[in-house]
Every structure is written in C-alpha cells, then in structure tokens.
Amino acid sequence: MKNTLLKISLSLLLILFFSCKEETKNEEKETAVKNSVSENYNISILVDLSDRISLQKNPNPTMEIYQRDLGYIKSVSEAFTEHLKSKRLRQIDDRMQLFFNPEPENPEINSISKQLKISVDKNNASKKFLNSINNTYSSNTATIYESAIRDDKYIGSDIWNFFDSKVQDQCIEKGFRNILIILTDGYMFYDGTQIKDGNLSSYLTPQLIKQNGLNKNDWQKKFDKENFGFIKIDANLSNLEVLVLGINPSKNNPFEEKIIKAYWTKWLSEMKVKHFEIKNADLPSNMDKIIKDFI
Incomplete structure (x- = not known):
C-alpha cells in the first residue's frame, strides 16, 4: 500500500514539474514575441557590388550570385513589412536602408538607392504604403x-572602411533594434584601402590567404599563434546585430570557408557586435527562414 501511494505521489510530482516547466517556456515565448513586436527596427543592407557578381568571372549555372542577393533582399524586406504589420499604428517607428561602399560611379544606381531609404511611422503607415515596400x-x-553588371566596372568592396567610418553614424540609432545585413562572398578588397599591420590587414583575398600559408591542415593553429585577421577597429558595436550572407570560398583551398569565417568571427567579436551569424551562399528558398528567424 505504501509503495502504491509513493508511486502515485511521484507521478503527481512529475506531472506538476513538467506542467510548470511547459508554462514557463510558453511565458518566455510570449514575452519574446511581445518584445519583438514592440521593438523599432533599424535595418541596414550593405551590398558588395564587386566582381563577385560578374556573370563572366563568377558564373553559376544553378543561380547567378546577383539573383541570390535579390532573393535575400526580398526575404529581408518581407520580414520588415511583416514586423510593421504586426504592430499597432501608434507603435510604428521603423527604418530600412541600403548602402554600398564605395558608392558606384553610376549616378543612376546612387539615385535609385536613395529611394530605398524607407522610414515608416504612424503618420505615413498606410496600408497602401506598407504593401508597396516589397515591390519597391x-x-x-x-x-x-542589372546596371552594375551592364557597366562591368567593379571597383571592389571596402567593407572594412564602412565599419571604420560609417557604421556607427549610419547604421546605429538609439532606441532601435539595429540590424546590419551584409551581402558578400566574405572577401574584402578595395584599391584605396590596403592596410597591413603585421599579419593583420584591412582586406582579404584568396591570394592573401595563400601567401599567409593558411592553406594547410594546421591553419587554425597558425592563425591563432601568429595573430592573423582583420585590423581591429576601435569601436563598440554592442548595439548592433550583423548577419553576413553569401560566403563563397575559393575551391582551391579546402580550408578557405573556415578561414574566411575565422577572420569575420574574430573581427566582429573584437568590435563587441551584440549578435552575429555568418552564412554561406545558398538558394534564396533555403535562406528565407534563416533570414526571417534572424530578423
């Protein structure tokens, strides 16, 4: 009899324990959703218009790089509008913008990019406007x-300089959830910003990785011991989240992907970026959930 009562008591305690645990999980989930809805988003998209998008230099029979970028941008704008539509009118105060660095020489591109600086608040958040954002x-x-590919004048990607001189002023606003989406293959190069400090640099190319001897099985040990990486930027970006999309390593080095991610991880960590993820190039249909979950 005593054993039976003990078993019943233990069963009841287990039921009560798991019931309380499930309630706690649900409460945490509801709180996270409420916080997300009430947040004001400040989303910035930094586009790398270097020759990585060239149809001649980097053809991709499955889906061209620029088409993948367009798919990623579509997912970002959809996440932005979904967020807006989940808020009460009086709560809306959100922004989305697109950057290049350096700016393309084509004036048409720069003119169009200005139309992509969108600010939405209770005064202009009409249903028509919200529905137009994705198409815009x-x-x-x-x-x-298409203009950049047609011009065929790829001037490189100066992402390092963008972080050094522009991120704090242009991508971070007090009182907002600041998100920076970077579309890049993971390499950086611009003629006007080639700085070296020992084994640290402001740029990264397949040639540099090879020159540094980071194409062998012991690359991680060498990377850490000899202090390779991007030159550290004196910035505290603890109010910024970064999602890097499109990492596309050279096939000549089996360790290239890990090395690129090591450079980025070390650099973003040094700048105290609040939260970041680094993702490989993939079809937009496969990246859609990843992008929307991040945002």
Whole structure:
C-alpha cells in the first residue's frame, strides 16, 4: 500500500514539474514575441557590388550570385513589412536602408538607392504604403544589380572602411533594434584601402590567404599563434546585430570557408557586435527562414 501511494505521489510530482516547466517556456515565448513586436527596427543592407557578381568571372549555372542577393533582399524586406504589420499604428517607428561602399560611379544606381531609404511611422503607415515596400525593394534592387553588371566596372568592396567610418553614424540609432545585413562572398578588397599591420590587414583575398600559408591542415593553429585577421577597429558595436550572407570560398583551398569565417568571427567579436551569424551562399528558398528567424 505504501509503495502504491509513493508511486502515485511521484507521478503527481512529475506531472506538476513538467506542467510548470511547459508554462514557463510558453511565458518566455510570449514575452519574446511581445518584445519583438514592440521593438523599432533599424535595418541596414550593405551590398558588395564587386566582381563577385560578374556573370563572366563568377558564373553559376544553378543561380547567378546577383539573383541570390535579390532573393535575400526580398526575404529581408518581407520580414520588415511583416514586423510593421504586426504592430499597432501608434507603435510604428521603423527604418530600412541600403548602402554600398564605395558608392558606384553610376549616378543612376546612387539615385535609385536613395529611394530605398524607407522610414515608416504612424503618420505615413498606410496600408497602401506598407504593401508597396516589397515591390519597391524588389524592382529597384534588381535595376541596381542589372546596371552594375551592364557597366562591368567593379571597383571592389571596402567593407572594412564602412565599419571604420560609417557604421556607427549610419547604421546605429538609439532606441532601435539595429540590424546590419551584409551581402558578400566574405572577401574584402578595395584599391584605396590596403592596410597591413603585421599579419593583420584591412582586406582579404584568396591570394592573401595563400601567401599567409593558411592553406594547410594546421591553419587554425597558425592563425591563432601568429595573430592573423582583420585590423581591429576601435569601436563598440554592442548595439548592433550583423548577419553576413553569401560566403563563397575559393575551391582551391579546402580550408578557405573556415578561414574566411575565422577572420569575420574574430573581427566582429573584437568590435563587441551584440549578435552575429555568418552564412554561406545558398538558394534564396533555403535562406528565407534563416533570414526571417534572424530578423
């Protein structure tokens, strides 16, 4: 009899324990959703218009790089509008913008990019305006990429300088959830910003990785011991979240992907970025959930 009562008591305690645990999980989930809805988003997209998007230099039979970028941007704008539509009118105060660094020489591209600086608040958040955002971003970004490819003047990607001189002023606003989406293959190079400090640099190319001897099985040990990486930027970006999309390593080095991610991870960590993820190039259909979950 005593054993039976003991078993019943233990069963009841277990039921009560797991019931309380489940309630706690649900409460945490509801709180996270409420916090997300009430947040004001400040989303910035930094586009790398270097020769990585060239149809001649980097053809991709499955889906061209620029088409993948356009798919990623579509997912970002959809996440932004979904967020806006989940808020009460009086809560809306959100922004989305698109950057290049350096700016393309084509004046048409720079003119179009200004149309992609969107600010939404209770005064202009009409249903018509919210419904137009996705089309605005899709059509204008497609025109930008097509113009850049047609011009065939790829001046490189100065992402290091963007972080050094522009991120704090242009991508971070007090009272907002600041998110920076970077579309890049993971390499950085610009003629006007080639700085070296020992084994640290402001740029990264397949040639540099090879020159540094980071194409062998012991690359991680060498990377840590000899202090390779991007030159540290004296900035505290603890109010910024970064999502890097499109990592596309050279096939000549089996360790290239890990090395690129090591450079980025070390650099973003040094700048105290609040939260970051670094993702490989993939089809937009496969990246859609990843992008929307991050945002």
